[in-house]
Amino acid sequence: MHDDRLIEPSEGPAFAVRRPDGASDVVLICEHASKTMPKALGTMGLDEAALESHIAWDIGAQRVAEMLSDRLEAPLVSQRFSRLAYDCNRPPEVAGAYPDRSEIYDVPGNAGLSAEDKARRAEALYHPFHEAIDALVDGRLSDGRNVVLVTVHSFTPVYFGTPREGHLGILHDDDSRFADAMLEAAQVLELDQVLRNYPYGPQDGVTHTLQRHGLTRQIANVMLEIRNDLITDEAGQAVWAARIAELLEMSLGRLNPEGVQDDA
Template identity: 35%
Template sequence: MTEPPFEYIPEPPGSRAGLLFVCDHAANAMPEGYGTLGLRSELLATHIAYDIGAAAVTRDLAVRFASAAILGRWSRLLIDLNRGPDDPTLVMKLSDGSIIAGNRDAGPEEIACRLRAFHAPYHAAIAAEIGGLEARGLVPTVVSIHSFTPVWKGRKRKWDVAVLSDRDRRLADPLIARLAEAGLAVGDNEPYTGALEGDTLNRHGTCRGLPHVLIEIRQDRIGDTNHARRFAARLEPILRAALADMGPSERLSQTIHS
């Protein structure tokens, strides 16, 4: 039986947490038939292939919050799960100076094939989990976990953690305040912006009126399993406090549009 293109951690029986953790760039593996996309194996161990440490943080937080989690199983270089189907960066041919030879000739037919096989099932799983929570009378809060490289184009990044958001700031604002209160250097939509139409949180959060946030952690803080677990332990009370500050999880009466 072919394994699905995502890892699913179910919510424990009886939990009413109402949270869903997602991790788009959890892994650096490739499915059968794609080899290494023409890259040297050592490059697959770098940030161009996946978000280092993000999967370990996601799994740990799912346990701590007694919540479900959905993690991408394959490398972002195969297809970026945090992009809309029409995004030109969905299948990258160049990443941080490295040519992705296995993507060089990926035309519309190949991209459509990867969308069907890997991208669509991942997002269907997220939608199904949200639907299941809603069927139980809960309004889910979606928390996406990412990580960023500590050095970009020769410049060190000053943030310990970043909070990315779009137009719905219900959870982002209290989370930023709580992270700063805990002594962490926080980027508000830095080093990346959360306002990307068609990305995971736009699709499953903004467009559904659900509270959501993306937490991006500097990779040298979570570069191995022990550091990732320690950071998750530090993050747990901060996120709990921010969720309490946000108040009851509610669907916006009108879905946010432009």
């Protein structure tokens, strides 16, 4: 019998969950946590430099998310395979879920994928990851708990040759409640270069996870983008985890139990 599975059992599940019973209202998500490629896909025609670069994963994001999980006592759901195999912040029907080009790199392993190829990727990587988030969030809501969804990403400091000066982007889709609270908290804490919908926004198609899990349930949600040269080592990761934890805690305090921002 032909085995059509993309991921071998020895490679483990498509996702990992840390602190599933965490006490915090925050549920953390890291869609681009790993640069690991499923063995079945090999190197996808890329050299080692490309497979280590920001096109394969969000550098530093997973470690910051883990530190946040521990600081806040918050659950964290992370993807365990590279965004090049499947970008879990994109739905299966869009081309960006299987990018055949990412910034300056062509991705030969994603060129000319058939509908069957794409379905195999989505079945192995996208659906298990998002079903794990569904189960965690719905379980908490059914227990009568408040949930605030926070996704953790990083961005490259130079994109198509253009430097990016911002340090932290706070992104939102139609629901800006929590982003507004975080931006106000950043002003109170006098943090520089904390910017709204930077370096991307909803128009760039980057808010799929917020839409699928936050907007559909009408729970407060935000997407964080940290410039990756600030979080390449443990020291930088700890600094930013501490800053973001303080921002999140201050912002949670500005939401009433219904998740509506207090005006006072």
